[in-house]
Amino acid sequence: MNILSVFVALPLAMLLVLFLCRTTVQIRTVMVAGASLLLLAAAALVVVFVGERAASDAEMLLVADTVWYAPLNIHYAVGVDGISVLMIVLSAVIVFTGVFSSWNMNREFFLWYCLLSIGVFGFFISLDLFTMFLFYEVALIPMYLLIGVWGTGRKEYSAMKLTLMLMAGSAFLLTGILGIYFTSGGQTMNLVELAGRHIPMMHQYWIFPVTFLGFGVLGALFPFHTWSPDGHASAPTSVSMLHAGVLMKLGGYGCFRVAIYLMPEAAHELSWIFLILTGISVVYGAFSAVVQTDLKYINAYSSVSHCGLVLFAILMLNQTAMTGAVLQMLSHGLMTALFFALIGLIYGRTHTRDIREMGGLMKIMPFASVCYVIAGLASLGLPGLSGFVAEMMVFVGAFAEHDLFHRVLTIVAACSIVITAVYILRTVGKILYGEVFDRHHLGLPDAAWYEKVSAVGLIVCIAALGIWPSAAANIITEGVAPVVKHLTIL
Amino acid sequence: MEFTLLIPALPLLCFLFLGLAGHKLCPRAAGLVGTLSMALSTALAWATACIYFFATPHAGGYEQIVPMATDWLCFSQRLVISVGVLLDPISVMMLVVITTVSLMVHIYSLGYMEGERGFQRYYAFLSLFSFSMLGLVVAPNIFQMYIFWELVGVSSYLLIGFYYTKPSAVAASKKAFIVTRFADLGFLVGILVLSYYTGTFDLGALTADKGSLVIASTAGASFMGLSVASWAMALIFMGGAGKSAMFPLHIWLPDAMEGPTPVSALIHAATMVVAGVYLVARLFPVYVFAAPDVLQMIGYIGAFTALFAAVIAVTQTDIKRVLAFSTISQIAYMMTALGVSGYGAQEGPGYMASMFHLFTHAFFKALLFLGAGAVIHAVHSNEMAEMGSLRKYMPVTNIVFLIACLAIAGIPPFSGFFSKDEILAAAFEHDKLLFGVLWVVAGLTAFYMFRLYYNIFWGRERQYHHKPHEASWMMLAPLVVLAVLTCVTGFIPFADFVSSDGAPLHTHIEWPIALSGIAVALVGIFAATLLYRRGGDLPDRIAARLGGFYRATSRKFYMDELWMFVTKKIIFRLISTPIAWFDKHVIDGTMDAIGLSAHRSSSAIKGLQSGKVQFYAWIFVVGALVIAIWQLFF
Numbered sequence A: 001m002n003i004l005s006v007f008v009a010l011p012l013a014m015l016l017v018l019f020l021c022r023t024t025v026q027i028r029t030v031m032v033a034g035a036s037l038l039l040l041a042a043a044a045l046v047v048v049f050v051g052e053r054a055a056s057d058a059e060m061l062l063v064a065d066t067v068w069y070a071p072l073n074i075h076y077a078v079g080v081d082g083i084s085v086l087m088i089v090l091s092a093v094i095v096f097t098g099v100f101s102s103w104n105m106n107r108e109f110f111l112w113y114c115l116l117s118i119g120v121f122g123f124f125i126s127l128d129l130f131t132m133f134l135f136y137e138v139a140l141i142p143m144y145l146l147i148g149v150w151g152t153g154r155k156e157y158s159a160m161k162l163t164l165m166l167m168a169g170s171a172f173l174l175t176g177i178l179g180i181y182f183t184s185g186g187q188t189m190n191l192v193e194l195a196g197r198h199i200p201m202m203h204q205y206w207i208f209p210v211t212f213l214g215f216g217v218l219g220a221l222f223p224f225h226t227w228s229p230d231g232h233a234s235a236p237t238s239v240s241m242l243h244a245g246v247l248m249k250l251g252g253y254g255c256f257r258v259a260i261y262l263m264p265e266a267a268h269e270l271s272w273i274f275l276i277l278t279g280i281s282v283v284y285g286a287f288s289a290v291v292q293t294d295l296k297y298i299n300a301y302s303s304v305s306h307c308g309l310v311l312f313a314i315l316m317l318n319q320t321a322m323t324g325a326v327l328q329m330l331s332h333g334l335m336t337a338l339f340f341a342l343i344g345l346i347y348g349r350t351h352t353r354d355i356r357e358m359g360g361l362m363k364i365m366p367f368a369s370v371c372y373v374i375a376g377l378a379s380l381g382l383p384g385l386s387g388f389v390a391e392m393m394v395f396v397g398a399f400a401e402h403d404l405f406h407r408v409l410t411i412v413a414a415c416s417i418v419i420t421a422v423y424i425l426r427t428v429g430k431i432l433y434g435e436v437f438d439r440h441h442l443g444l445p446d447a448a449w450y451e452k453v454s455a456v457g458l459i460v461c462i463a464a465l466g467i468w469p470s471a472a473a474n475i476i477t478e479g480v481a482p483v484v485k486h487l488t489i490l
Numbered sequence B: 001m002e003f004t005l006l007i008p009a010l011p012l013l014c015f016l017f018l019g020l021a022g023h024k025l026c027p028r029a030a031g032l033v034g035t036l037s038m039a040l041s042t043a044l045a046w047a048t049a050c051i052y053f054f055a056t057p058h059a060g061g062y063e064q065i066v067p068m069a070t071d072w073l074c075f076s077q078r079l080v081i082s083v084g085v086l087l088d089p090i091s092v093m094m095l096v097v098i099t100t101v102s103l104m105v106h107i108y109s110l111g112y113m114e115g116e117r118g119f120q121r122y123y124a125f126l127s128l129f130s131f132s133m134l135g136l137v138v139a140p141n142i143f144q145m146y147i148f149w150e151l152v153g154v155s156s157y158l159l160i161g162f163y164y165t166k167p168s169a170v171a172a173s174k175k176a177f178i179v180t181r182f183a184d185l186g187f188l189v190g191i192l193v194l195s196y197y198t199g200t201f202d203l204g205a206l207t208a209d210k211g212s213l214v215i216a217s218t219a220g221a222s223f224m225g226l227s228v229a230s231w232a233m234a235l236i237f238m239g240g241a242g243k244s245a246m247f248p249l250h251i252w253l254p255d256a257m258e259g260p261t262p263v264s265a266l267i268h269a270a271t272m273v274v275a276g277v278y279l280v281a282r283l284f285p286v287y288v289f290a291a292p293d294v295l296q297m298i299g300y301i302g303a304f305t306a307l308f309a310a311v312i313a314v315t316q317t318d319i320k321r322v323l324a325f326s327t328i329s330q331i332a333y334m335m336t337a338l339g340v341s342g343y344g345a346q347e348g349p350g351y352m353a354s355m356f357h358l359f360t361h362a363f364f365k366a367l368l369f370l371g372a373g374a375v376i377h378a379v380h381s382n383e384m385a386e387m388g389s390l391r392k393y394m395p396v397t398n399i400v401f402l403i404a405c406l407a408i409a410g411i412p413p414f415s416g417f418f419s420k421d422e423i424l425a426a427a428f429e430h431d432k433l434l435f436g437v438l439w440v441v442a443g444l445t446a447f448y449m450f451r452l453y454y455n456i457f458w459g460r461e462r463q464y465h466h467k468p469h470e471a472s473w474m475m476l477a478p479l480v481v482l483a484v485l486t487c488v489t490g491f492i493p494f495a496d497f498v499s500s501d502g503a504p505l506h507t508h509i510e511w512p513i514a515l516s517g518i519a520v521a522l523v524g525i526f527a528a529t530l531l532y533r534r535g536g537d538l539p540d541r542i543a544a545r546l547g548g549f550y551r552a553t554s555r556k557f558y559m560d561e562l563w564m565f566v567t568k569k570i571i572f573r574l575i576s577t578p579i580a581w582f583d584k585h586v587i588d589g590t591m592d593a594i595g596l597s598a599h600r601s602s603s604a605i606k607g608l609q610s611g612k613v614q615f616y617a618w619i620f621v622v623g624a625l626v627i628a629i630w631q632l633f634f
Helices: A003-020 A024-055 A082-101 A107-125 A129-150 A155-183 A191-196 A201-218 A227-234 A237-262 A264-291 A295-314 A319-350 A366-379 A386-399 A404-431 A449-467 A469-488 B002-024 B027-055 B089-112 B119-137 B142-160 B167-198 B203-217 B228-243 B249-258 B261-270 B272-282 B284-290 B292-315 B319-339 B349-379 B395-409 B415-430 B432-457 B473-491 B511-532 B538-546 B548-554 B556-609 B613-633
Strands: A061-069 A074-080 B065-074 B080-087
Touching (some): A003 A024, A003 A082, A024 A061, A024 A469, A074 A082, A082 A469, A107 A237, A129 A191, A201 A264, A264 A404, A295 A319, A295 A404, A319 A366, A366 A449, A386 A469, A449 A469, B027 B089, B080 B089, B080 B142, B089 B349, B089 B473, B119 B272, B142 B167, B167 B249, B167 B556, B203 B284, B228 B272, B228 B292, B249 B556, B261 B349, B292 B319, B292 B548, B319 B415, B349 B415, B395 B432, B432 B511, B511 B538
Antiparallel strands (some): A061 A074
């Protein structure tokens, strides 16, 4: 079996084994073992990939292709480039840490959790538009149940809103995929083959916006981001982690892999519309976060801002900015997962997420608080942690586009780093510092061992990416290069 | 010279060690680990200085050496961040200053912070700061500088907010970070502009050959009437102005005094706050040749800030705040000196004077802060009103504090006199107006420093709850070392080592200017002696006479209110709240409305699927009739 299919087969196997489990211990064993194997497989994939890359300069490596439904020429085609490899690593890390952050959940929860993982991994390895879309849907649907059943607060409303908005996005997406399928000439859904063909300009003009929007909804593109705050606020901890950490990356990845890669001419001509929208996302999300009082809302709006930067950078259509975009995806995935893990931890103890009802947690839960400060510093772009590298790469890349429009937008987007500092420091100051606000919080325990595993794992990744970014950047650059070449041939 | 890498690396290792394992150590052990690693760094820095200045052959001038650099991250083929060590006269000088002051602060803190909660954390943060600051000054690459620039900002944030249960400390740390972050945004954009045109981050390449790379690559490009080079350099200066507390970005520094006093001595007096001056000095050839208009602006901003801060310092009653405004004023002095300087042998005394003042100021200002710390430790208050006659209880502190006051006032033979004289002379050569301002500031400085001195050590006898006591030897030893340095550093032939183009400069004391400087300082001291030595109520009466002006000054010309207005009113009320409202009601409202309309329309037509056969039959018949009539008549 191809190594890539392991990433779909393994969660599937976990899912099946879970059916046999009866006790909590068994469930935990299965999940921890499975997630660790996934992590190992991801590490192995990086090694294999780097080896293969040295040997071959094909665009996609580790390719495997099986005809799935011949009449429509649908294949189960898998293959990876540098970007998808790192996305798989990111997903594996977050699935792994997510297991530890949802330590006390029951079997049904983990069943859906595994299904969600199948969707995520399947999406990143797919080379065929149809299977890609299929896995995309597989990743979305479990979200409804995970939030609706195990969530908190207005969970039914949020689950419904999230699912409907994302479904509307995938309706756009499906239209786009069908458009690509029928206008590209030959009957193929294979991405690499499609990239070699030319979609007529007339069609690109409508397919590009439709696909970009379809994926953009998942990437929290303004004004289609409102599912994110409500959805995250109601979701249980590990679902928030997975959703903000990985699922929102599906949006950015899709925009890059499908919309821009297949329709470079339209991307050039229409990018300005979306640049304005993403520019708004970046600043608007940051400003919205400033006045929120619910920790999860703050983080959700911060995600709108950070994910907006991902799409913003992708739309700059040059090598540096796109590399920065992928770095930003990794960085945002890791740190937002850390944030949600910690918010879940705090909420589980204090039973509130309102920053006005907390204070002085540093004294009560020093470990969790220090982790929260680190997450905050990563988010506001402290050098040595991942956020800084990603943001700088994006800004340097974006600034290379030398017309006034791009310049002004870049500077506007760069302003968000100040606003980010405002809302991060406001939150940290309110909940962690100062005197203990509520006497009932005094006896609360600090992080348990499994929560520590989750937090420390994520922090190590964040720091590693921040200290040694060139390791990731080199892999990404090679993945971005063909797309950029495609864009510059025009 | 590869070992220079260890100078920043040791504090980093120490930070990691104390950060991860510090809570397992007993406090004293953690403190000793931090102090020892700093002592090693200090020894290495002094060794570097000796080797660089005396043991390396140099014909006609000191050159930049890059003992090691390695590519850290490639943005594109051209833009590469290479991380490494750059040695030239100013970076070597900074290494010496930072490690020495930091070591003194490390030792002093063993006594000062004894018994504080979070002692290990304190030393971890001090190490982090030392690492960042050392990394900043040795940066061979402007992006490395920016990286460490942010890191010092965060260390400063962590240390100002060290007493994190105190709301004022939390607020101050937040303010310091956000104000400097705002300034750093300018720095970042400046770097982006500069690197876009020149295609490099390398400081050596940018400054080589009288900044010709910048001039050539930005030739002809202008934006809104200013050349692109001027824009870039002005934006970069904005970053420097934020860190170095130039008006109007100075507002964070007085509040930063909420941090522990040794921290104020290290970060907010001797090292971090001069980073802006260092930045301008580092890019000096570019400023002189590619953006002379910006350099001139720097001179004027510096002079204004110097005067502005000195006036405020006269009215402050919190001793640390007096010192903070004095710091702002002195740094502005250094900035002005850069602003009035040219490049090369005869035009460039300002540059040398600025670095000289930076060097001497670091020691005597650290001494003042640490001395103030000893006083605060003894009387448990920052307020002048609760001090007086301490000379009887703290004789050693009294003497070292007096030395530092004489130095900052510019009285020979203390170090401040020599460097201040060079600045005044340079200003006199270049611009008489700036000279006049600096001259007045020199008088004001002498006045407010002696006001401070008399209020603490002379004046009225107070009723103390606990009898004030002299500080422990651990705190006194650094004070004495710094006092000795304050006495001797002025005699260093600084111009032989540091100059804008590396070639030794021939300077001598300009006696007419020096005498006028001494005269105005003596007038200031005399006035302070008259007003404050005995502690009468004359000062209060004068203050009452001045009325509105005095109130405005003591309220720091309402700059804090302005800051509150910008953050609370503009960012919170005028931008964020409406945006959040818009998001909730308009954007989300639209989404909800779409959902609701689907819901409504489905409930409107769901009656059609009622399952009642009679109803279906009725619809069928009516429909059939309608069609039949249509067919028949139309």
